[in-house]
Amino acid sequence: MTRVNLLTGFLGSGKTTTLLHLLANKPASENWAVLVNEFGEIGIDGALLADRGATLKEIPGGCMCCVNGLPMQIGLNKLLKQTRPDRLLIEPTGLGHPRQLLTLLSSPVYLPWLELNATLTLLDARQLSDPRVVENENFRDQLAAADIIIGNKCDRWSSSDRQALLRWQESNLDGRPFFSTEFGQISPALLNTPRGKPRDIPQPQHHQHRSLPTSGIAALRLDGPSRWRRALNEGQGYVACGWVFDSETVFDTLPLLEWARLVPVDRVKGVLRIAEGSVSINRQGDDVHIETLPSSPPDSRIEMIHSGPADWNKLQSALLKCRLPYSG
Numbered sequence: 001m002t003r004v005n006l007l008t009g010f011l012g013s014g015k016t017t018t019l020l021h022l023l024a025n026k027p028a029s030e031n032w033a034v035l036v037n038e039f040g041e042i043g044i045d046g047a048l049l050a051d052r053g054a055t056l057k058e059i060p061g062g063c064m065c066c067v068n069g070l071p072m073q074i075g076l077n078k079l080l081k082q083t084r085p086d087r088l089l090i091e092p093t094g095l096g097h098p099r100q101l102l103t104l105l106s107s108p109v110y111l112p113w114l115e116l117n118a119t120l121t122l123l124d125a126r127q128l129s130d131p132r133v134v135e136n137e138n139f140r141d142q143l144a145a146a147d148i149i150i151g152n153k154c155d156r157w158s159s160s161d162r163q164a165l166l167r168w169q170e171s172n173l174d175g176r177p178f179f180s181t182e183f184g185q186i187s188p189a190l191l192n193t194p195r196g197k198p199r200d201i202p203q204p205q206h207h208q209h210r211s212l213p214t215s216g217i218a219a220l221r222l223d224g225p226s227r228w229r230r231a232l233n234e235g236q237g238y239v240a241c242g243w244v245f246d247s248e249t250v251f252d253t254l255p256l257l258e259w260a261r262l263v264p265v266d267r268v269k270g271v272l273r274i275a276e277g278s279v280s281i282n283r284q285g286d287d288v289h290i291e292t293l294p295s296s297p298p299d300s301r302i303e304m305i306h307s308g309p310a311d312w313n314k315l316q317s318a319l320l321k322c323r324l325p326y327s328g
Helices: 015-024 045-049 067-083 099-105 125-129 137-145 159-172 188-192 253-262 312-320
Strands: 002-009 032-037 055-059 087-091 114-116 120-123 148-151 178-180 209-212 228-235 238-245 267-274 277-284 287-292 300-306
Touching: 002 015, 002 099, 002 137, 002 188, 015 032, 015 045, 015 087, 015 120, 032 045, 032 067, 045 055, 055 067, 067 087, 067 099, 099 114, 099 137, 120 125, 120 137, 125 159, 228 312, 238 312, 253 267, 253 277, 253 287
Parallel strands: 002 087, 002 114, 002 120, 032 055, 032 087, 120 148, 148 178
Antiparallel strands: 209 228, 228 238, 238 300, 267 277, 267 300, 277 287
8 A cells, every 4th residue: 555645835835845855854664656747848856856765757748637637647557556655745736736636546446555645735925925826726726625734935934924824824724734844844754644534625717738839949950969959838827938958068057047046937947967067946036046966967957937928039048158168
């Protein structure tokens, strides 16, 4: 029997950081697996979570909850068959709706194989003051479906953020456990919390996404084999634009970090090769987290998500200028 936990939360709430913390504290005797989904097509979390002591399965490009959960079912069935994990952690995209996923995991077909434990939902209190977030049905329904709510990034909260959180708790907590933390540092023991009484979660009303073809400058080819490609995905008022570069592409560190800090989008996330080795970039709004990595990824990947129009070609041109000259 595989114990299963959903780890949900809106864009930028810190799900991947929390997963990394949990994997770092995994009991050595247990076999864990992670099923992760991203809104964009590129797939950044796979590079961040690779070689962390658990079997990893990625489902990029939209939402594992969509299309009757077909991508989710395929990925789930492969993991269960191939690895027979003691525990499975599932991270849906921050734009994912929990209803269909919870329904699938608790369906009769999986009852002999899965024990669905508590759903943990991350909440950054600053999100409660952002109308674009609080008016998003996925944000509301992720919190409604939670068995445990984790107030993450508490080191960044102002007094007004804490007051907004208290008001939200008074109207919405309904006796559920709430923990405050920073950098996703939660106790792994929370994963053993039994699932609470199923809650009434609304059917998603606007849960659609579609992939967009690359166009304009992204369709151009460099001399010889393509050294990089771009992919876009759109849905629910958000657009993701991401790039993957070959293993020979190396970025100039300072221009790259300055580009990531200043690029006018909501979200930037990437794992890239630099002259000094490799670096992970994680930016939500004005929050920027930069970390050097102990080993170099097989390629470089970076993705942006934005809730408004963006000149992707212009942003791409600036990114391409951050590359060091090819030495091959």
